[in-house]
Amino acid sequence: MYRHSLEGLAPGEVLAKTIYDDGGRPLLTAGTRLNAAYIRALRKRGLMSVYIRDGLADDVVPNDLVSEQVRATITGHVATTFTSIAMVAEERGSGPGGVPGMVDRLGEQPLELDTRGQKAIAELYSDIEYLISEVLESDSAAGLESLKTHSSYTFEHSVDVAVVGVLLGRRLQMPYDRLRELALGCLMHDIGKTYIDHTILDKAGKLTPDEFAVIQQHPYLGFELLRRMPFKSLLPAHVAYQHHEKQSGGGYPRGLVGDNQIGSRTMHERVGAGRMLLIAEIGAVADVYSALASDRPYRRAMPSDQIAATLSQMAGKHLNKEIVGWLRRLVPSYPVGTWVEIQFGSRWAGYRGVVTSVPFTSVDEPCIRLVLDARGEQMTDPVELDTRDVPDLTLMSLTDEDLPPHLRGRDARAGRASRAR
Numbered sequence: 001m002y003r004h005s006l007e008g009l010a011p012g013e014v015l016a017k018t019i020y021d022d023g024g025r026p027l028l029t030a031g032t033r034l035n036a037a038y039i040r041a042l043r044k045r046g047l048m049s050v051y052i053r054d055g056l057a058d059d060v061v062p063n064d065l066v067s068e069q070v071r072a073t074i075t076g077h078v079a080t081t082f083t084s085i086a087m088v089a090e091e092r093g094s095g096p097g098g099v100p101g102m103v104d105r106l107g108e109q110p111l112e113l114d115t116r117g118q119k120a121i122a123e124l125y126s127d128i129e130y131l132i133s134e135v136l137e138s139d140s141a142a143g144l145e146s147l148k149t150h151s152s153y154t155f156e157h158s159v160d161v162a163v164v165g166v167l168l169g170r171r172l173q174m175p176y177d178r179l180r181e182l183a184l185g186c187l188m189h190d191i192g193k194t195y196i197d198h199t200i201l202d203k204a205g206k207l208t209p210d211e212f213a214v215i216q217q218h219p220y221l222g223f224e225l226l227r228r229m230p231f232k233s234l235l236p237a238h239v240a241y242q243h244h245e246k247q248s249g250g251g252y253p254r255g256l257v258g259d260n261q262i263g264s265r266t267m268h269e270r271v272g273a274g275r276m277l278l279i280a281e282i283g284a285v286a287d288v289y290s291a292l293a294s295d296r297p298y299r300r301a302m303p304s305d306q307i308a309a310t311l312s313q314m315a316g317k318h319l320n321k322e323i324v325g326w327l328r329r330l331v332p333s334y335p336v337g338t339w340v341e342i343q344f345g346s347r348w349a350g351y352r353g354v355v356t357s358v359p360f361t362s363v364d365e366p367c368i369r370l371v372l373d374a375r376g377e378q379m380t381d382p383v384e385l386d387t388r389d390v391p392d393l394t395l396m397s398l399t400d401e402d403l404p405p406h407l408r409g410r411d412a413r414a415g416r417a418s419r420a421r
């Protein structure tokens with residue numbers, strides 16, 4: 001099984017994982033042979049890549065921390081909630097003066113949602129209970145890398161941030177009530193983006209200073225919208241407000257500073273002037289992780305080993321380094337289902353295979369089924385290698401473009417050339 005981008009996917013490939021719609025209903029089940037019409041329909045839905053069977057390691061299926069189906073359902077509820085909040089805000093706040101003008105016109109009255117919106121929020125509350133219990137019951141984050149490849153990015157991304165946030169909150173032993181507030185804050189953190197033009201949000205090149213100034217308004221607007229919602233606490237609104245702040249004080253919108261020390265903050269925390277809240281520091285780490293791990297219209301998701309390296313570089317000045325440390329212990333560099341190549345060390349150098357399991361106690365030392373030898377030939381007897389038994393081994397993640405053509409049904413060199421462009 002491997003992940004193939006929809007661009008360049010030829011009819012005839014067999015789907016390895018079921019794809020769900022926003023209501024959690026199966027759209028195409030695992031085992032479906034994709035024809036041109038299916039591929040067109042998937043593209044139209046905004047999907048950017050799918051898992052395809054390769055005939056070599058199809059029994060290795062990533063075990064999702066939260067199932068695709070549950071994710072799809074929550075994503076649908078987040079989308080409805082965003083739309084409903086946006087509608088009421090639009091009714092009350094539209095007019096001149098940009099975001100500050102709108103916030104002025106919102107007034108101090110709570111925002112009252114229509115019946116559909118109220119229903120979606122009630123469903124979100126029960127989704128949160130479900131999500132927390134799934135995360136609390138799981139003993140491994142080996143499935144955290146689950147496919148995030150939809151271009152309706154904001155909603156899927158919100159769910160990812162909530163899953164990662166709760167996983168971190170649980171490791172930091174946050175009380176249950178606080179986990180709920182964290183989950184809600186993560187689900188809603190980017191709600192201020194509903195007012196930002198999509199051409200700016202999805203822009204491939206560098207943003208102009210004016211465009212960046214527009215983007216920078218979303219945490220403030222998000223806070224102003226959420227604090228007018230009938231939530232039990234203001235903390236979710238603060239997650240939205242603070243998720244782009246940095247430990248060093250270089251973030252936006254207020255240039256708050258972070259603490260890097262967790263200590264007893266999981267239990268007692270006072271809102272300190274000029275300081276980030278722990279709940280928002282967790283949200284910030286989960287937000288960056290999700291952004292790096294997702295396909296975007298202008299770039300593919302970063303492989304997990306590069307995400308780990310990037311997060312480590314950001315720890316300290318940008319992200320809370322203790323929280324990043326926890327995430328590094330939870331998120332494998334080579335998740336189950338990833339194709340890897342052994343680079344140096346041992347007689348297996350140059351061999352390629354698929355990660356079959358990740359030990360909970362040592363997430364960076366996976367078990368691998370080696371299926372291609374150093375010349376790229378398919379091995380008649382695949383080798384099951386536990387990398388804990390092989391000291392000084394270096395691994396590298398592979399993308400579908402690195403796999404031999406017979407595994408992915410198209411010319412490898414053509415793939416490489418298009419990637420280099």
Ligand SMILES: [Fe+2]
Pocket residue numbers: 189190218243244
């Ligand atoms: Fe954001």
Ligand SMILES: [Fe+2]
Pocket residue numbers: 157189190287
């Ligand atoms: Fe975000």
